[in-house]
Amino acid sequence: MISLKINNIPVYVNEGSTILEAARSIGIKIPTLCHMKELSELGACRVCVVEVKGMRNLVAACEYPVSEGMEVFTNTPRVLNSRKTTIELILSDHRQDCLSCERNTNCELQRLSHKYDCDSRRFEGRTADFVYDDTTEYLIRDNSKCILCRRCIAVCKRQQGVGAIGVNERGFKTHVACPFDMDLVNTNCIGCGQCINVCPTGALQEKPEILRVQQALANPEKYVVVGTAPSVRAALAELFDMPMGINCQGKINTALRYLGCDKVFDINCSADFTIMEEANELVDRIKNGGKLPMFTSCCPGWVSHIEKNYPELIGHLSSCKSPQGMFGALVKHVFVKRENINPKDIFVVAVMPCTAKKGEKNRTFTDGLADIDAVITTRELSGLLKENGILLNELPDSETDSPFGEYTGAGMIFGATGGVMEAALRTAVSVLDPNAKLLPLEFSEVRGLDGVKEATYIVGGKPVKVAVVNGLKNVKTVCDKVKSGECDYSFVEVMTCPGGCVMGGGQPIRATIVKHRDEVAKARAGVLYSADRSMFARRSHNNGSLLKIYDEFLDRPNSELAHKLLHTHYTPRPKYIKE
Amino acid sequence: MMKGSNLPFNGTTEQEAQLRQKLNELRSKDGALMPAMQFAQELYGYLPYEVQLIISEELGVSLSDVYGVATFYSQFSLYPKGKYRIGICLGTACYVKGSQDIYDRLQQLLGIKSGECTADRLFSLDATRCVGCCGMSPVMTVNDDVYGRIKPDDVEGILAKYRERG
Numbered sequence: 220m221i222s223l224k225i226n227n228i229p230v231y232v233n234e235g236s237t238i239l240e241a242a243r244s245i246g247i248k249i250p251t252l253c254h255m256k257e258l259s260e261l262g263a264c265r266v267c268v269v270e271v272k273g274m275r276n277l278v279a280a281c282e283y284p285v286s287e288g289m290e291v292f293t294n295t296p297r298v299l300n301s302r303k304t305t306i307e308l309i310l311s312d313h314r315q316d317c318l319s320c321e322r323n324t325n326c327e328l329q330r331l332s333h334k335y336d337c338d339s340r341r342f343e344g345r346t347a348d349f350v351y352d353d354t355t356e357y358l359i360r361d362n363s364k365c366i367l368c369r370r371c372i373a374v375c376k377r378q379q380g381v382g383a384i385g386v387n388e389r390g391f392k393t394h395v396a397c398p399f400d401m402d403l404v405n406t407n408c409i410g411c412g413q414c415i416n417v418c419p420t421g422a423l424q425e426k427p428e429i430l431r432v433q434q435a436l437a438n439p440e441k442y443v444v445v446g447t448a449p450s451v452r453a454a455l456a457e458l459f460d461m462p463m464g465i466n467c468q469g470k471i472n473t474a475l476r477y478l479g480c481d482k483v484f485d486i487n488c489s490a491d492f493t494i495m496e497e498a499n500e501l502v503d504r505i506k507n508g509g510k511l512p513m514f515t516s517c518c519p520g521w522v523s524h525i526e527k528n529y530p531e532l533i534g535h536l537s538s539c540k541s542p543q544g545m546f547g548a549l550v551k552h553v554f555v556k557r558e559n560i561n562p563k564d565i566f567v568v569a570v571m572p573c574t575a576k577k578g579e580k581n582r583t584f585t586d587g588l589a590d591i592d593a594v595i596t597t598r599e600l601s602g603l604l605k606e607n608g609i610l611l612n613e614l615p616d617s618e619t620d621s622p623f624g625e626y627t628g629a630g631m632i633f634g635a636t637g638g639v640m641e642a643a644l645r646t647a648v649s650v651l652d653p654n655a656k657l658l659p660l661e662f663s664e665v666r667g668l669d670g671v672k673e674a675t676y677i678v679g680g681k682p683v684k685v686a687v688v689n690g691l692k693n694v695k696t697v698c699d700k701v702k703s704g705e706c707d708y709s710f711v712e713v714m715t716c717p718g719g720c721v722m723g724g725g726q727p728i729r730a731t732i733v734k735h736r737d738e739v740a741k742a743r744a745g746v747l748y749s750a751d752r753s754m755f756a757r758r759s760h761n762n763g764s765l766l767k768i769y770d771e772f773l774d775r776p777n778s779e780l781a782h783k784l785l786h787t788h789y790t791p792r793p794k795y796i797k798e
Numbered sequence: 799m800m801k802g803s804n805l806p807f808n809g810t811t812e813q814e815a816q817l818r819q820k821l822n823e824l825r826s827k828d829g830a831l832m833p834a835m836q837f838a839q840e841l842y843g844y845l846p847y848e849v850q851l852i853i854s855e856e857l858g859v860s861l862s863d864v865y866g867v868a869t870f871y872s873q874f875s876l877y878p879k880g881k882y883r884i885g886i887c888l889g890t891a892c893y894v895k896g897s898q899d900i901y902d903r904l905q906q907l908l909g910i911k912s913g914e915c916t917a918d919r920l921f922s923l924d925a926t927r928c929v930g931c932c933g934m935s936p937v938m939t940v941n942d943d944v945y946g947r948i949k950p951d952d953v954e955g956i957l958a959k960y961r962e963r964g
Contacts, residue, residue: 372862376860376862376863381860382860382861382862382863383860383862384862385860385862385863385865385866386866386870387865387866387869388869388870389869389870397862398850398861398862398864398865398866399800399801399802399847399865399876400799400800400801401800407861795851795861797800797847798799798800
């Protein structure tokens, strides 16, 4: 233990702690704009400076380790003045369109400017030449609001193992961009949007599709069908001043009807379809010597990563479309037949916790018709509701519509890391072992936030080894093993974002509101697991609507028609395209 | 539009083999990136996309990291050097004596900016700091030749001399 004093208050902390952590332990929050524990610890923003007795210069509290007898002052006029000047200098090169900015009221720079009573026009002069990059289908980079904190770079490189962006040039020309200042669309970016979630300002945001949804809703010729992904209900409440960990699906259903959607379905239902197809594909691969391990294909970031970095492993990806793709195909090719609607008049909206899903919608087509017409994130749905004056927290609950509104607990847990694996196992074990009396229901080994989870289950009398990966950086070891032939897994679930879709790039931004990201992941996943526990049907093959649709339309999982509607293919893609 | 040279990459297979061999030696070492890039800069005279990509893949460092280092240090260049490297001094004395006008004329005649190289790879242009002969200002250098007290109208003739030599 180290003893020191902060503002004359005695503090005892472990050796190796930073001043920032020591202060936090006694209830003093030192502001930062760049710091992220274990991911970005470089003291770039200089907002966290404090005075240390005996030292000539102010030090960055986020990276400066405590030492015995140290005397720290966090609130002297010198410190406060330095912070204020630093923020004012940042503001001098920041496009201050705060009133209409996406991040207005949820901007760390704005919050600190207010807190330190900054004059936003104190320093005026030349500004840097800013780049605005909206070349991808999923996100926008607006460097005019970038404060060079480098958090996005740290997340992209260290957490996701992608490294699509970096710091280019030096001095006043320093800017965050892709190598050779390429457009983002031509790089190895996979669209996960994790950079958006850590950006302190509005320099990064999803590519908005709200307008297209509004136009479809206003068009009397369009029949608007909407489906919500599992993770949206676990997080949307946070944007309406409700605490974390509240399931608001019933209210979302009502809100979507208020908006004027013609049918309110649930992506949980198509997740059950995904499991039927994927579990049967797995069983088929195991029984008939197909390519193993089989990789899940629900996560578009992961699919993009494998296409760009491991083209030789494409055959390991399940051919199943994601629940989003299946949802659109089922609506446009099955639902329309029942209701006698022209598929071209249908407008399918998916509400997703994810930015990469926006890119995915442009790659899955059935009979030349896009499966999905618009993808909006959880944040965009919140914006849409607020713009329409819909007070989510005051709405009554309502149910989803039939037939694609019925789902099981298996579809529900898709949003948490390990959820797809667990849901698939619930069905696979009963396909492989139809006579077994007591089938396992919960597979706790694949739950939780560890980067790579392994487990072995006896299925049909044989051991089946599985792995669950979350946080894309962790996938490298698994892929390398598969490449070298050392891999003994049969089935691998990969979710790009740490914690799974509940922590996706389209979810509410809570970077500085909570102490630790894991708390958010646990609270949101908790919503899905407790909803699962409360359900009567918890295995996808017990979904009544689904069985009926197989019966009436699709025949059986992996049938010819099921393949046409619910499966897809993958193509190797270049990591970089030279412009 | 991508930054860096838009001249076609004309590295040879021998150069690539040399580079890959060097990267192989460096791969297991910590801090391999700088020596690797210095070697490549020496070998090719500049660090085009193709070369940075090889370094990135062989060392397992992201291309954005390689490019970030390449644009941070002035010892690295994204543009090839011409057969004749023109330097124009923008140091205080030369600047006062009007070297900016000469620089502008050079850019206009060659169709390139500082750091770049002409399409025929004959000339490259660099704005420099003091070259140490302020008494002759404004000063322009072409490889080891020094031209002092020049006027913008002299530039065309000087370039023509080197063009004739080819």
